[in-house]
Amino acid sequence: MNTVELTGVTKAYGSTRALDAVDLSFDRGITGLLGPNGAGKTTLLRIVATSIAADGGEVRLLDRDPHGSQAEVTAIRRQLGYLPQELGYPADMTAFGFVEYVAVLKEWNDRRRRHAEVRRVLELVGLGDLATKRVARLSGGQRRRVALAQALLGDPRILVLDEPTTGLDPTQRADLRRTLSVIAGGCAVLLSTHQTEDVAALCERVVVLASGTVRFDGTVTDLVATA
Ligand code: ADP
Ligand code: ADP
Numbered sequence: 001m002n003t004v005e006l007t008g009v010t011k012a013y014g015s016t017r018a019l020d021a022v023d024l025s026f027d028r029g030i031t032g033l034l035g036p037n038g039a040g041k042t043t044l045l046r047i048v049a050t051s052i053a054a055d056g057g058e059v060r061l062l063d064r065d066p067h068g069s070q071a072e073v074t075a076i077r078r079q080l081g082y083l084p085q086e087l088g089y090p091a092d093m094t095a096f097g098f099v100e101y102v103a104v105l106k107e108w109n110d111r112r113r114r115h116a117e118v119r120r121v122l123e124l125v126g127l128g129d130l131a132t133k134r135v136a137r138l139s140g141g142q143r144r145r146v147a148l149a150q151a152l153l154g155d156p157r158i159l160v161l162d163e164p165t166t167g168l169d170p171t172q173r174a175d176l177r178r179t180l181s182v183i184a185g186g187c188a189v190l191l192s193t194h195q196t197e198d199v200a201a202l203c204e205r206v207v208v209l210a211s212g213t214v215r216f217d218g219t220v221t222d223l224v225a226t227a
Helices: 041-048 070-078 095-105 111-124 140-152 170-186 196-202 220-226
Strands: 004-013 016-026 029-034 056-061 080-083 158-162 188-192 205-210 213-218
Touching (some): 004 041, 016 041, 016 213, 029 041, 029 196, 041 056, 080 140, 095 111, 095 140, 111 170, 140 158, 170 196, 213 220
Parallel strands (some): 029 188, 029 205, 080 158, 158 188
16 A cells, blocks of 8 residues: 555646646655646645545545545544645634644544644744744744644654745755654655755655646656756
């Protein structure tokens, strides 16, 4: 069983084919998704994150059906972290409150364990001291770290990151890389980026999409060799 398995996955918006019969599977390790604007990267990530459904083909996550029974969907979401490109925050929520709210959506009902886990991920991204600060008062880079923290809840087996380094300075990028290398051991990480240096520094595997199809799938070394 692959952690993430996409077979013949298709998604259209009206007459735009965002994804066209994509076959991809992912296991442990970090895969970078590259491609020009409109290639279908966000669409692919949203499908893997169960935030939208494919029109055709089959998606299996942790050998489960992301549009199956409620129990199956909850089981997947508990083991899946998603950092969307843009994340809205309710105006007066604190960093802790926001991350806890995501934990509640995962139906983690034991308050004590939930709080311990929220504290753990906030510390992991270096926000332990800012937990009680309102998200609206944090800097852009700190807000991105809050967004990353919620994606790391529960040590997910699948981690989907849509342009995680956008808006980060070089130091923050290096911090993100360090965090990812800590957690990536047992996890299938999919991240989209425009930064080739992120791919070189982070990813064992690269998938290049263009016009909704896979144009390249291999190692960074092979990508450089074919370019
Ligand atoms: P990328 O992330 O690689 O820039 P996207 O997955 O966002 O690509 O988009 C793929 C294609 O689907 C583009 O042509 C885009 O305009 C279109 N598209 C994406 N989302 C929507 C939407 N919600 N409504 C209409 N068209 C969309
Ligand atoms: P479980 O412990 O239920 O088998 P996991 O080991 O996947 O689930 O949980 C990962 C983390 O998510 C736990 O360390 C815990 O912090 C949090 N978590 C899991 N279940 C709950 C729950 N019912 N209430 C609060 N937190 C939970």
